[in-house]
Amino acid sequence: MSAVTTRPSILVQNVRKTFLLRRTHSMKEAFVGWIRRKDIKAREFQALDDVSFEILEGESVALMGLNGSGKSTMLKLISGVLEPDAGRVLVRGRLAGLIEVGAGFHPDLSGRENVYLNAAILGMKAPEIDARFDDIVAFSEIGEFIDTEVKHYSSGMFMRLAFSVAIHTELDVLLVDEVLAVGDAPFREKCRIKIKELAAQGKTMVIVSHDQEMVRELCERGIVIRHGKKVFEGGIEDALVELHG
Numbered sequence: 001m002s003a004v005t006t007r008p009s010i011l012v013q014n015v016r017k018t019f020l021l022r023r024t025h026s027m028k029e030a031f032v033g034w035i036r037r038k039d040i041k042a043r044e045f046q047a048l049d050d051v052s053f054e055i056l057e058g059e060s061v062a063l064m065g066l067n068g069s070g071k072s073t074m075l076k077l078i079s080g081v082l083e084p085d086a087g088r089v090l091v092r093g094r095l096a097g098l099i100e101v102g103a104g105f106h107p108d109l110s111g112r113e114n115v116y117l118n119a120a121i122l123g124m125k126a127p128e129i130d131a132r133f134d135d136i137v138a139f140s141e142i143g144e145f146i147d148t149e150v151k152h153y154s155s156g157m158f159m160r161l162a163f164s165v166a167i168h169t170e171l172d173v174l175l176v177d178e179v180l181a182v183g184d185a186p187f188r189e190k191c192r193i194k195i196k197e198l199a200a201q202g203k204t205m206v207i208v209s210h211d212q213e214m215v216r217e218l219c220e221r222g223i224v225i226r227h228g229k230k231v232f233e234g235g236i237e238d239a240l241v242e243l244h245g
């Protein structure tokens, strides 16, 4: 285990997140609703319901749950992509998210321009990016395509470059969401090794993955979410039992 301090790195307190589920209506339905003065309201869906937990600096924790349980929503709240409706989320240090990898990439810019743009968004200064540029490109294996507009990249190439930028930034907290499901087997293996390296360096990690072997290898603890509620928090083996129980 690599935790060297007991300072919390991520604090999640009584977090709630509600989404509005909009129904789609035909013109006829909308018209009939209007005639009958019936209000066609969007239904509310509670994606996260009063969730609290703490992750210490240097810990690797798996967020576990079946499809639709709220894992990705939780990661988006930690990363700040989404705001909670109630409760709060606090993160200490610099955070990089391997979630929605490549979301900041611009299709009309080249790979090189996107590296600079995204590394800057992730908080790096130009000289820092210069110093790491070759490593970023080497890890991504993009080679001579680095000066091609990314709209011409295959989805795998796109993902590799975005992943490479994210893991080469100065980070304290890394959020990983199923990213390793994308990409071919050799690249996935390289990413797995890199993530292990970052964990060994004492980075805090929150990992969402349906890959049990990876979760076992990388995480010492698991938090199980069911229908938006935290139902278990504890050792990874017990969490896996809880998940399938």
Ligand SMILES: Nc1ncnc2c1ncn2[C@@H]1O[C@H](COP(=O)(O)OP(=O)(O)OP(=O)(O)O)[C@@H](O)[C@H]1O
Pocket (backbone or CB within 6 Å): 019, 020, 021, 045, 047, 065, 066, 067, 068, 069, 070, 071, 072, 073, 074
């Ligand atoms: N923007 C949104 N608007 C409406 N509903 C949403 C939105 N985002 C997520 N949801 C709903 O919230 C629930 C939780 O979604 P989330 O993506 O967090 O689940 P998950 O546990 O990551 O699932 P999976 O394992 O399938 O990736 C789902 O029912 C989903 O449909």
